Amino acid sequence: MNITSSKHTVLITFLTFFFLVNIFYVKAGNQEYDPRLQLTNTLDSCIKEKAFPGIQYVIFTKDSFLYEYVGGFSDVINKQEMTFDNTLNGFSVAKLITGIAILQLVEKGQLSLDDRVSNYIVNIPSPEITIKELLVHSSGIPNPIIGNFYIHWENEHQQFNRDSLLNVVLLKNHKLKFVPGSKIIYSNLGYAILGKVIESITNMTYEDYVQIHIFDKLNLNNELCHFKSQRFSKNAKPYFELASMPFNIMANSIKGANIKNEGKWNTLDNFCYFNFPAHGGIIISAKEFAKIFQNLVSENSVLLSKPMVDLFFTEQFQYKDTRMAITWFISEYNGSTYFWHRGRGLGFSSEIRYYAKEGVYSLMLVNDSADKSLNMLNQLDALIVKF
Numbered sequence: 289m290n291i292t293s294s295k296h297t298v299l300i301t302f303l304t305f306f307f308l309v310n311i312f313y314v315k316a317g318n319q320e321y322d323p324r325l326q327l328t329n330t331l332d333s334c335i336k337e338k339a340f341p342g343i344q345y346v347i348f349t350k351d352s353f354l355y356e357y358v359g360g361f362s363d364v365i366n367k368q369e370m371t372f373d374n375t376l377n378g379f380s381v382a383k384l385i386t387g388i389a390i391l392q393l394v395e396k397g398q399l400s401l402d403d404r405v406s407n408y409i410v411n412i413p414s415p416e417i418t419i420k421e422l423l424v425h426s427s428g429i430p431n432p433i434i435g436n437f438y439i440h441w442e443n444e445h446q447q448f449n450r451d452s453l454l455n456v457v458l459l460k461n462h463k464l465k466f467v468p469g470s471k472i473i474y475s476n477l478g479y480a481i482l483g484k485v486i487e488s489i490t491n492m493t494y495e496d497y498v499q500i501h502i503f504d505k506l507n508l509n510n511e512l513c514h515f516k517s518q519r520f521s522k523n524a525k526p527y528f529e530l531a532s533m534p535f536n537i538m539a540n541s542i543k544g545a546n547i548k549n550e551g552k553w554n555t556l557d558n559f560c561y562f563n564f565p566a567h568g569g570i571i572i573s574a575k576e577f578a579k580i581f582q583n584l585v586s587e588n589s590v591l592l593s594k595p596m597v598d599l600f601f602t603e604q605f606q607y608k609d610t611r612m613a614i615t616w617f618i619s620e621y622n623g624s625t626y627f628w629h630r631g632r633g634l635g636f637s638s639e640i641r642y643y644a645k646e647g648v649y650s651l652m653l654v655n656d657s658a659d660k661s662l663n664m665l666n667q668l669d670a671l672i673v674k675f
Contacts (some may be wrong), residue, residue, distance in 0.1 A: 379631030408423030483566025526635020
């Protein structure tokens with residue numbers, strides 16, 4: 289972020305002040321001040337300073353949106369403004385969809401969280417690993433780069449064989465990092481395995497199951513929430529800073545990547561599918577994706593029963609400072625517990641939070657790889673969420 293130290297100090301001072309005020313409107317003399325206006329001004333400043341190309345940010349409850357912001361560009365070189373009709377890659381927030389799908393199967397009696405994964409697929413590194421251990425990243429399964437940095441290009445899609453790739457990856461990564469149930473190590477491979485479990489039980493592809501049993505139940509717009517390539521929606525371009533050595537190295541390591549420069553930013557100019565969408569790669573617009581989580585905590589959710597929703601938001605495992613529910617990480621801010629998950633990869637970053645006591649979610653999507661924007665969420669959320 290190209291913001292000077294003095295500007296950064298002023299920003300933090302303002303954010304801290306409005307957090308401590310802790311109300312929607314502040315009267316100063318004869319004027320009423322809306323912290324949401326300060327939120328907008330802060331995000332406008334970030335766009336002006338080119339902290340990231342574009343952003344979608346919403347704060348919402350089960351019933352309504354408390355705040356909406358969309359700004360910057362979906363396409364920098366052509367100066368196309370970001371709107372809520374644009375989609376971005378949510379990357380690992382897709383794991384939350386996998387968690388919901390697993391709990392649906394539990395509710396139908398087709399699966400138990402204590403079932404051994406080896407009951408459903410072969411070549412698992414240990415026959416003792418359970419479904420729950422995969423969900424909370426305590427299985428000991430490693431986290432390798434899967435295939436060509438997790439993706440395959442559109443022109444490879446017809447020939448792509450997911451089962452074959454999974455078998456190859458499992459055979460190459462047969463050694464556990466630790467005894468199952470003893471530690472936590474984040475594992476994309478663990479969620480790729482969960483996707484295969486869903487396919488084995490339902491005799492459907494992961495994408496078809498999610499489409500029918502989650503997206504269609506909520507009548508979601510198929511152009512604003514899907515697992516296809518970016519071609520199927522008005523997708524924002526993925527960006528990573530020209531000065532970012534790690535992401536430029538990553539981009540140049542992806543076989544077949546067509547990298548183009550747009551001033552401060554580099555971008556990928558070809559479309560892809562994720563090899564294993566159960567661990568990442570969901571294409572979403574913030575307001576459409578929010579509908580899933582609004583429904584979850586509504587009185588009559590069509591996705592899960594109340595006991596299953598409660599289970600989804602119940603702590604399951606802790607190792608050192610890392611606390612896990614089903615898929616969700618758990619943290620504290622200013623004495624309030626929130627459940628969260630991030631997604632981050634080449635060109636996009638995302639995070640969704642649920643402040644359980646307050647009944648409030650926040651969701652941020654940016655078309656930039658750097659996670660500095662997500663690190664603002666504590667301060668941004670505090671302007672609206674009443675702790």
